[in-house]
Amino acid sequence: MKKIKVSGDLTGGILGAIIALPQALxxxxxxxxxxxxxxxxxxxxxxxxxxxxxxxxLLSGPTxxxxxxxxxxxxxxxxxxxxxxxxxxxxxxxxxxxxxxxLVDIVKYIPYPVISGFMNAVGVILIILQLNPFLGAKSLxxxxxxxxxxxxxxxxxxxxxxxxxILTLALIMWTPRVITKIIPAQIFALVVCxxxxxxxxxxxxxxxxxxxxxxxxxxxxxxxxxxxxIPALIIAVVCSSESLLTNLVVDSLTKTGCNSNKMVLxxxxxxxxxxxxGAIPGSGATMRSAAAIKAxxxxxxxxxxxxxxxxxxxxxxxxxxxxxPLSALAAVLFKVGWDIIDTKLLKVIKYAPKQDLxxxxxxxxxxxxxxxxxxxxxxxVLSALIFAKQIADRANVKIKDxxxxxSIALEKKLKDEIGYKIRVVHIFGxxxxxxxxxxxxxxxxxxxTKYLIICYESQNxxxxxxxxxxxxxxxxxxxxxxTIHLVIKNKEIYEQLEKLxxxxxxxxxSIFYLEEEAIxxxxxxxxxxxxxxxxxxxxxxxxxxxx
Numbered sequence: 001m002k003k004i005k006v007s008g009d010l011t012g013g014i015l016g017a018i019i020a021l022p023q024a025l026x027x028x029x030x031x032x033x034x035x036x037x038x039x040x041x042x043x044x045x046x047x048x049x050x051x052x053x054x055x056x057x058l059l060s061g062p063t064x065x066x067x068x069x070x071x072x073x074x075x076x077x078x079x080x081x082x083x084x085x086x087x088x089x090x091x092x093x094x095x096x097x098x099x100x101x102x103l104v105d106i107v108k109y110i111p112y113p114v115i116s117g118f119m120n121a122v123g124v125i126l127i128i129l130q131l132n133p134f135l136g137a138k139s140l141x142x143x144x145x146x147x148x149x150x151x152x153x154x155x156x157x158x159x160x161x162x163x164x165x166i167l168t169l170a171l172i173m174w175t176p177r178v179i180t181k182i183i184p185a186q187i188f189a190l191v192v193c194x195x196x197x198x199x200x201x202x203x204x205x206x207x208x209x210x211x212x213x214x215x216x217x218x219x220x221x222x223x224x225x226x227x228x229x230i231p232a233l234i235i236a237v238v239c240s241s242e243s244l245l246t247n248l249v250v251d252s253l254t255k256t257g258c259n260s261n262k263m264v265l266x267x268x269x270x271x272x273x274x275x276x277x278g279a280i281p282g283s284g285a286t287m288r289s290a291a292a293i294k295a296x297x298x299x300x301x302x303x304x305x306x307x308x309x310x311x312x313x314x315x316x317x318x319x320x321x322x323x324x325p326l327s328a329l330a331a332v333l334f335k336v337g338w339d340i341i342d343t344k345l346l347k348v349i350k351y352a353p354k355q356d357l358x359x360x361x362x363x364x365x366x367x368x369x370x371x372x373x374x375x376x377x378x379x380x381v382l383s384a385l386i387f388a389k390q391i392a393d394r395a396n397v398k399i400k401d402x403x404x405x406x407s408i409a410l411e412k413k414l415k416d417e418i419g420y421k422i423r424v425v426h427i428f429g430x431x432x433x434x435x436x437x438x439x440x441x442x443x444x445x446x447x448x449t450k451y452l453i454i455c456y457e458s459q460n461x462x463x464x465x466x467x468x469x470x471x472x473x474x475x476x477x478x479x480x481x482x483t484i485h486l487v488i489k490n491k492e493i494y495e496q497l498e499k500l501x502x503x504x505x506x507x508x509x510s511i512f513y514l515e516e517e518a519i520x521x522x523x524x525x526x527x528x529x530x531x532x533x534x535x536x537x538x539x540x541x542x543x544x545x546x547x
Contacts, residue, residue, distance in 0.1 A: 014306070016292040016303075017313070024062050027064075027333075030067060031071045032074055036314075053258075053267075070088070072142070113363070121363065131146060133327055161205060169189075175188055206326060422522045423449045424519070427456050456488050471502065474502075485506075
């Protein structure tokens with residue numbers, strides 16, 4: 001059992017809370033549910049996920065991807081916040097269901113170009129959505145609306161808001177390290193900017209609605225359940241995926257392991273409870289968790305301390321929070337959006353394979369200008385098709401003749417039967433839907449063969465396309481008078497052929513595990529048939545002489 005250092009968890013929890021505070025404020029405002037919903041989302045989810053999750057310093061709360069899908073859901077619902085909290089409730093429920101299945105393992109197989117395209121899109125969306133607040137205008141729900149209204153915002157800039165935003169952004173970027181060692185740059189920038197705007201009495205949009213009141217249970221609107229299911233599934237998938245990715249990072253940093261199902265379950269419970277109190281959903285937060293671990297966090301106590309510190313800030317610092325300029329929060333999200341963008345891939349973009357770039361840009365553009373679920377699902381489908389083509393291209397057929405010295409003499413006596421010959425076909429690579437058509441085309445050149453031995457070299461079972469392709473091969477070759485022998489590698493494939501009645505079409509006596517056995521069997525049949533044919537010719541000749 002690992003030793004728990006409470007002092008390290010306390011330090012890590014406080015640092016995590018300081019990082020989470022400005023982002024939770026900003027995400028609540030950006031979504032449109034208010035700063036308080038963002039703050040209480042951070043408090044509730046961090047506590048519940050920490051309490052029910054693994055014994056690791058994994059901090060949870062509102063994050064960029066979660067905020068984007070939640071804002072998109074609110075836009076789809078026409079700004080109905082009660083319906084949005086019904087969506088969040090269902091999303092938490094879906095996460096709980098997902099946690100009881102093996103679907104949590106799917107995130108391991110999402111291709112990197114899809115993740116990169118998605119994360120780049122989320123970063124760009126965060127930046128686009130904050131352009132109007134940065135200029136002192138109203139925040140809008142979607143990138144398209146934000147870009148459409150940008151011209152009007154540029155023509156009616158609130159100079160005080162713009163100056164506050166630029167000051168905040170400058171402080172975030174260039175605060176000396178001697179200060180950031182004590183307090184994160186985002187907090188320092190917000191505090192300094194807010195104090196300046198208060199001192200000078202500047203007229204600009206500010207945060208509103210943060211009170212010392214504890215959150216109350218709200219009434220969610222489930223009246224139109226059909227419209228809620230899809231947004232809920234999207235939020236559940238995005239939050240679960242981001243949490244699983246954060247979990248991988250935490251496992252790596254702490255050199256420990258966490259049950260992924262348990263972690264997703266805790267996130268689902270947390271988001272479900274968030275919905276009951278009018279708080280926005282979230283997921284495991286990679287940056288906060290990594291910072292907490294580097295500060296000494298070792299256990300779930302880190303999440304508890306983070307929750308307590310955040311709650312204290314809300315209860316005793318709400319007056320100050322309500323004076324934070326919205327343009328300053330926009331500057332914070334500019335930095336968050338930039339940090340989300342996958343600059344690692346951008347640095348090597350000219351060396352990346354074209355097909356990976358195609359997938360990444362497809363996900364990127366569809367996510368920004370249409371929606372996240374279409375972008376990600378399209379990326380996964382494209383990646384699967386590209387992968388299938390690559391595997392199919394590696395699948396090939398090699399043909400070789402098997403000559404029997406004992407039967408060759410007999411064959412020479414029967415010139416009209418010179419085509420009698422044994423041939424072996426090796427199928428290398430995967431025989432599946434992507435390669436089936438390609439492999440079938442190779443059999444056109446061997447239709448004159450009398451005995452064909454098909455050696456399937458893979459250990460993998462056949463998918464339904466490959467099964468139908470194999471049936472097509474058998475039917476076509478049998479119609480040409482070709483006798484088929486099949487060599488497979490294991491009993492699992494044989495059992496599959498039995499269930500699908502393929503073995504009946506070939507003949508169970510013509511299925512082998514070893515190529516040598518199939519060849520010997522074919523040789524015996526060849527000798528037998530040649531002798532039979534020779535006897536038939538002799539009898540026919542004798543009858544002709546007698547006549």
